[in-house]
Amino acid sequence: MITINAAKGPIKVECWEDVLERAGFTPNLDPTQHKLDSVIGRYVFGDMVKCGLSNCHTQHARGYIVATTSGLETNIGKDCGKRYFGLDFDHMAKQFDIDMTAYENRDILWSFSFQVEELEEKITALRTTNKGADWVNKNASALMNPAKLPLPITRQLSKLVKQRSGxxxxxxxxxxxxxxxxxxxxxxxxxxxxxxxxxxxxIRGIEALYPENNLRELLVLQLLDELKAFKELAIDNLSNTQLSRWKMWATSVDLTLEKAIVSIEYGRVLLIKENLEPLSRLENLNANGELERFLAFLEQLS
Known part of the structure; x- marks a missing residue:
């Protein structure tokens, strides 16, 4: 991959031959005769290329394209760049990397911004469809809540979650x-x-009760709440730290959605009357109408 910082923003160059054909590029620059002006590109290859400094020519797989005050350009690795151009090169290379990362992150966020409305509609559909995420979350949460269902039931299910098996x-x-x-x-x-x-x-579908599959956490906290905050952002004014944080979130959205879809399927398997009915055989369910309360819960699942 080759990235060059052009006047209108970074561009991707297809092959090394395109770099060699740039006006002013030389693969044999004498660093004692030229002063570094700026770092204008970077590259990462599977194959090796020679350093463009006349007194080096060491082969390397990653490095930078630099411009000199005389208008000439060449390519150098990080070590020889620092060796022959000193701390100026080190500072310029680091700043170039920071600027390119910020540009790429900002570009990702602008592209993502056009998907927001579609994502919100998809999440709403996942939540409100028949036996969708909201239905699964409500009933799965009840299975773990002693205030909603008998303690022997919630205790047994907690054990199953802890042992990661139904x-x-x-x-x-x-x-x-x-x-x-x-x-x-x-x-x-x-x-x-x-x-x-x-x-x-x-008990099939016990995975629906695992903490990492909590649908409120996935769809509301990790997606909807974050989408709401994202829509308020002024992308062009974000700091590098903010750009990095939101880029990481934006690129994780598809995976979070997939996890939610899988969790809904787990919930639909779990929340079947016949699947949960064996829990009614647990001891201590006959006192204070607890068995009847659990059976009523199973009936409403249908």
């Missing part, structure tokens, strides 16, 4: 017949009590 088993004390069978297999007397698996449950 599978769990419920054990019970072995009855006499099962003990006899266990001892027969072991060929010895076993210490009491012994336990057997009463049943195994696999």
């Amino acid at each position: 599978t769990y088993t419920v054990d019970r004390e072995a009855n006499p017949e099962e003990l006899d069978e266990m001892e027969a297999k072991a060929g010895r007397k076993l210490i009491r009590p012994q336990y057997v698996t009463d049943y195994e449950v696999n």
Whole structure:
């Protein structure tokens, strides 16, 4: 990649031959006879090119295009630039990199600004469609909230989230017949009590409850709130730090949207009555109408 700072802004040059053909460019500049005027370009290659200084010609894959006070141009690597042109080159190269990064970030943000309305419409559609993000978020949040659903339910789901799996088993004390069978297999007397698996449950879509898949965080806080703030920006007046911050956010939007879409699908799988019904077999759900409260929650999912 070759970037040259032209009068109307940076331009991308396709190949090294285009640089060699620039008026005033020389691949054999004597640094003792010329004074550095400015850094006007930079390049990064997979292949090597020779340094343009007559007393160097070291091959390198990245470097800068510089202009001299005499009007000549050449290419040099960072080390030889500093060696032959001193701190002036070092300062100019750093400033060029800062300016080019700021220009590229600003260009990205201006391009992104034309997508804002479409993004807002897409997010609204994701939230309001049948069993969309708002529906998933409301019901998934209830599954983790003891104020909304019985504590045994929310506690069990919290355990599943912590273990990053929707599978769990419920054990019970072995009855006499099962003990006899266990001892027969072991060929010895076993210490009491012994336990057997009463049943195994696999809650599908448990990923919808993982913190990183929280739909309010993804769609409202990370996208809508940030879009609102972005629309208030004066892009041309942003500092380099602000440009960097907003460029990082703008280039992450597509990934955030994808995460939200996947989370909605997880939620639709999770929030199916038959999928969550096995939780009604948990102990301590019969007191104070808690089982009925959970079953009513399952019914409204349909």
